[in-house]
Amino acid sequence: xxxxxxxxxxxxxxxxxxxxxxxxxxxxxxxxxxxxxxxxxxxxxxxxxxxxxxxxxxxxxxxxxxxxxxxxxxxxxxxxxxxxxxxxxxxxxxxxxxxxxxxxxxxxx
Amino acid sequence: xxxxxxxxxxxxxxxxxxxxxxxxxxxxxxxxxxxxxxxxxxxxxxxxxxxxxxxxxxxxxxxxxxxxxxxxxxxxxxxxxxxxxxxxxxxxxxxxxxxxxxxxxxxxxxxxxxxx
Numbered sequence: 001x002x003x004x005x006x007x008x009x010x011x012x013x014x015x016x017x018x019x020x021x022x023x024x025x026x027x028x029x030x031x032x033x034x035x036x037x038x039x040x041x042x043x044x045x046x047x048x049x050x051x052x053x054x055x056x057x058x059x060x061x062x063x064x065x066x067x068x069x070x071x072x073x074x075x076x077x078x079x080x081x082x083x084x085x086x087x088x089x090x091x092x093x094x095x096x097x098x099x100x101x102x103x104x105x106x107x108x109x
Numbered sequence: 110x111x112x113x114x115x116x117x118x119x120x121x122x123x124x125x126x127x128x129x130x131x132x133x134x135x136x137x138x139x140x141x142x143x144x145x146x147x148x149x150x151x152x153x154x155x156x157x158x159x160x161x162x163x164x165x166x167x168x169x170x171x172x173x174x175x176x177x178x179x180x181x182x183x184x185x186x187x188x189x190x191x192x193x194x195x196x197x198x199x200x201x202x203x204x205x206x207x208x209x210x211x212x213x214x215x216x217x218x219x220x221x222x223x224x225x
Contacts, residue, residue, distance in 0.1 A: 032211045034213060041197075041219070041221075042218060042219070043199050043216035043217050043218045043219050044152070044199070044216045045216070046213045046214070046215055046216075049211065049213055051211070087151075092154070092168075094154060094157065094165070094167060094168075095140070095157070095203075096142065096144075096154035096157065096167060096168070097152065097201075097214060098151075099151035099152040099153075100151060101151065102151075
């Protein structure tokens, strides 16, 4: 079972920031949080990952709470091409990524 | 994008036939993974490899075997395909020293396999 919980769907207006929440209350101290997205029928695309500090790259920002029980992925200026299913993931014991159902983000014009 | 090529991209075959899917990488990454994706289950790990000729089972390994004779190639074989193995199969790669590594995995575009 997935170690994370996400809302099933969210809407966002084009050009606005998309904030996708994730709960991971059972995460252990050395487990990273990874974010991926999957656009229809394509392979999952890596976005960003972090341990306890906030992270930013060219795609997104990741905000992790101080207690590490939750995080938020921020797409600063969402476009229609950001419409996808977004997965918040913690690794399993074999190093595999444990995918839950994710959040379906719909960016609307 | 990571240099990962999966072949074939689509395949339709009959129950009982052998099927081999190929994952080829140009990144020289040590770790390679095979996942399957089914509605309602997300992606599940089938097998993974931590080096040439070094492989291990994942969560849903029954009915599948793998081989890795070269760093760049990871093969997934269904010895006798069944309808329950109809799925989309994804290969992933990562660098790093082991499952404990924080290095992200990068995925190929998948193989859509239908067993009739």
